[in-house]
Amino acid sequence: MVAAGLLALAFSLAVTVLAFCGLIGFDNARLDTRLLSDGYFHSVVWFSIKQAGLSALLALILAWPVARALYYSPGLWLRQSFLSLCVLSFVMPTLILITGLVALLGRQGLISPWLGPDWNLYGLPGILIAHVYLNLPFAVRVQLLQLQHIPDSSWKLAAQLKLGAWQRLRLIEWPALRAGMLPLFGFVFVLCFNSFAVVLALGGGPRATTLEVAIYQSLKYDFNIPEALTLAWTQLLIAGSLFLLLNRLGGSQWLGVDSTRQHWKPRPGAAMQRLHRLVYASTALALLLPLLALVPGILQVDLARFDWRAIAGPALTSLLIAAIAGTGALLLAYAMLLPLRFARTEGRTTLALLFDWLSTQALVAPAMVVSVGLYILLLPQLDLDYWGMLFVVLLNMLLIVPYAVQQLRPRLLQFDRQYERLVRSLKLGLRARLRVEWPYMRRACITSFALMLLLAMGDVAIFSIFGTSNWTTLPWLIYGYAGTYRMGEASVASLLLLLICALMVWLFQHFEKGQQDA
Template sequence: MPRLDQLPGPLLLSGLLAVSLVAFWALMGWGRSAADVSLLSEPWFWQVLEFSLVQALLSSVVSVLLAIPVARALALDTGLVAKAWFLRWCLLCFVMPSLVLITGLVALFGRSGYLTPWLGEHWRFYGLNGILLAHVFLNLPFAIRVFCHRWQMIPETAWKLSSQLGFRTWQTFWLVEWPVLRGVIPAVAGFIFLLCFNSFAVVLALGGGPSASTLEVAIYQALKYQFNPAEALFLAWTQLLIVGVLYVLFRRLGKLEWLSPAQETGWRPSQGAAITLIGRCAYGMAVLFLVLPILTLLPAAMRVNLAVFPWDELMQVTLRSLGFASVASLCLLVCVVGVFSVWRQSTSARRRAIIEAIALHHLMIPGMVLSVGIYLFFLPYLSWHEWGWVAIILLNTLVALPFAFTQLKPAVFEYDQQYRRLVSDLKLGAWRHFYCVYVPYLRPTLQRVLGMSFVLALGDMAIFSIFGRDEWRTLPWLIYSLAGSYRMADAALAALLLMGISMLVLRVLEPNNASK
C-alpha cells in the first residue's frame, strides 16, 4: 500500500484543528476582551436576530416550493427543451459570485430598474424584497437539482406498476413520488436556511439600512466601522451557537446529491395535459427568472463611457482576484488530497470518522465567525494591513474544504474498492501510483472541485471584508464600490467580466472536457 504524505497528512489535520482552536480561543476573549453580554438588553440586537431568522426562513420556504414543480417537469416531461443546458445553468447560478447577481437585480428592480415602473409606486427593492429575490435566485437552482436527482432515482418498474394499476396523477404522486421527496425536503430547506442565515454580500448590498441587517453584517460593522471587539465577539458567538445547533439537526437528515449529472432512466409515465402545462409554465418562469438578471447586465454595460472607465484599475483588480482564487483553489486541492492520504491509510472506522469530522467541522463555523476569531487573535502580534492577504487565501481554502471532501469521498472510496488490492499486488512506488493511477482516476472529480472552489474564492466578500484593504481590492469589492457610487454601467461591465471568468473556468474544468 502506498504511504504517500504520511508526515504531511497528520500535520495538516493538526493545522486544520489549530486554526479553529485559535479562533475559538479568541472568541473566548483570551484574557483581553470579553463578549458584551449587555447586548441582550438592546432592542436592536433582537431586531437583527429576528430579521436574520425571518429572511432565512422565507428564503428557504420559497425556494423549496418553487423548485418542486420545476424539478418534476425536468425529471418527467420528455418534451422539455434545453434541459441539460438549464441544469448546467443551475449549477453556475448556485456558485455564481453574489455581486454579479446583485448588479443584475439592481438593474432590473432598483430605483431606475427596467421593471420598476411596472411594480407600482409602493415598490421598494432594498430591504427584505431585494434580499429574498437574491436568495431565491441563488438557492432555487440548488433545490431544483436535488429534487430532480431524487425524481430520477425512482425506478422504472415503479412507474410502470403505477400505470398498470391505473393510478391517477395524484395517487402516483402520493404513493410513488412523495415517499422519495419527503425525506429530502427538510434537508434541502435546512441547508438553504443555513446559507441564507450566513449570507453576507447580499444583505450588505441590498439591506438598505439597520432594519434589514443580519448577524454577519452586524459583526462586520462592529469590527470594521466601530472597532468594538466585545460586540463582535458576542455577535459571533450568537451566530456560531445558532448555526452549530441547526447544523447538527440538519446533518441527521442525510446527504444531498446535486452535482450528479442528469440521467434519463428510460420509460416515464404519460402526464395529463393540465399537469404538463403547469410544469412547462413553471419551467419557463424559472428559466426567465434565472436568466433575465444576467441578460440585463448587457444593455446596462453598453452605457459605459469607455473614455473615463478605469481600465487600469479593472485590470489590476482582475489579476489580483485571479491570483487569490488560483492560490486558494490549489491550496484546497493539496489539503483535500493530504486529508485523504491519512483517511485511506486508516483501517479503523472510528479513526476514519474522526478524520472526516476534522475535515467537515468548518461547516459548523461560518466564515465570518472564523475570520473574526483569527483577526482578533493575531491582531496584537502582526499587522493585518501587511499580512491580510495570507488570511484571505487560507480561510477561503478552509471554507471550501468540507465541500471538496464530500465530493471526493465517494470517488476515493470507489477507487479503493476497485484498485486497492491490485495496486498492492503490483507493488507500485508511492509517487508512481499517485501520478499514474490515483490522480487520473480522480481527475474528473478533482476538476469539478477545482472549478467550484475557484469560483467560490473568486466571489468571496465575507472574508475579504475583515482582512482586505483598498490596495488589495478584488473584483467583487470593485463592483460593490462602483454600485455604491451609483456607477451602475461601470458595475455592470465589471460584473459581466466576473461572470465571464466564472463561466470560462467552470467550462474548461468541466469533467466532460477531460476526454475531449
C-alpha cells in the same frame, strides 16, 4: 488515509479555534452577557432566523418543480446552459444582484409598473427575492442529482405495479428527495442566516438586521470585542446546532445503486410536458432578467474610453487565487471526508455525525469573526503586508471547503455503499483504490472544482482584511469603482467578472463532456 483526513479536519478546526483565541486573547476580552437580555439583540436574532427560514423554505419549494421538469424532460432546449446558469446565479456577486434586481423591480424598474401601485421591493420581499435568486438554482441542481439517482428498477417496478402519478410521486420521488431535503434546507438556511449586504440594501431599514450586521458593527465600528464574541457564539450556537440537527434527521441517506446513465423512466403525458416546459422557461427567464437589466446601464458607459488594462491584472490575480484556493479546497474536502466514510462503513453514526459537522464547521463560523480573529492574532507576529496574500488564499480555501464537502459527500458515500466491501476484500492499495474511485468521482470533482473557483473568485470579505493593494482582485476593484462614484465602470467590471465565471463553467462542462465521450 484516515489519518490524513483527521489532520485536515484538525487543521481547519485549528484555524477557527485560533481565530477565536485571537479575539479572546486581545485585552482578555470576556463575554458581554448583558447583551443577552437586550430587546434589540432578541429582535436581531429573531429576524435572522425568520428571514433565513423563509428564504430557505421558498428556495427549496420553488426549486422542486424545476428539478422535476429537468429530470423528466432531458430534451429541454439549452438544458446544459441552464444548468451552467444555475451555478452562476449561486455565486452571483451581491453588487450585480442588487443592481439587477433594482433595475427590474425597483421604483423605476422595468417590471414594476405591472406590479401594482403598492409594490415595494424594499423589505422582506426584496430579501426573499434576492435569497431565492441566489439559492434556488443551487437547490435545483441538488434535487435534480437526487432524482437522477432513482434506479431504473424502481421505475420498472412502478410500471409493473401500474402506480398512478400521485403514487409514483409519494413512493418513488419523495423518498429519493427526502433524505437530502433537510440537509439542503440547513445549508441554504445557514447561507441566508449569514447574509449581510443583501439584507441591508434591500431590507428597507433597521427592522431588517441580521446577526452578521451586529457582528460587523461591534467588530469594525465599535471595536467592541466582548460584544462581537457574544454575538459570534450566538450565531455559532444557532446555525451550528440547527445544521447538526438537520443533518442528523436527514442522516440516513437514501441512496440507490449508481445509475449515471438512465435508460428507462416514465414519460410524462403531453399536458405535463407542456407544464414542464413552462416551468423551465419561466425559471430561465427569471434567472436571466436581472442580468439583462444591467445592459442598458452598461451601454451608457463609454466603452472605448474604458481602461481595460486596469482590469487585466486584477482579473489574473483573481484567477490565480481562485485556482490555488479551489484546488486546495477540493483536496482538503476529499481528505476530510475520509474519516466520515470510515465511520459510516463501520456503522458508527455518532462519530460520523461529528465528522460531518467538523467538515462543514467553517460554513457555520461567522467569516468576519474568523478573519478578524486571525488578523488580530497574526498582525503582531507576522508582517501581514508581506504575507497577506497567503492568508487570502488560505482563508478562502478553508471557507469554501464546506461547499466542496457538500458536493462530494453524497457521491463518495454512494461509492462506499456499492464498492467498499469489494475494495476491502480485494485489499486494494491507495493508488489502486484511487484508480477505482476516480471514474466514479470524476464528474462530481470537475463540477465542484468549477464551483470552488467561482466561489473563490467572488471573495471580497477576506481580501478586505488581508489583501494588499499591490495585488488587487477583480471584485475588490469593482468595489473600488463603486466606492468612488464610478458605478458605470463597476457594472462593466462586474459583467466581465460574470463573463469570466460563465466561461469557466462552460469550459468545465465542455471538458467533462469530452471526458465522458472518450
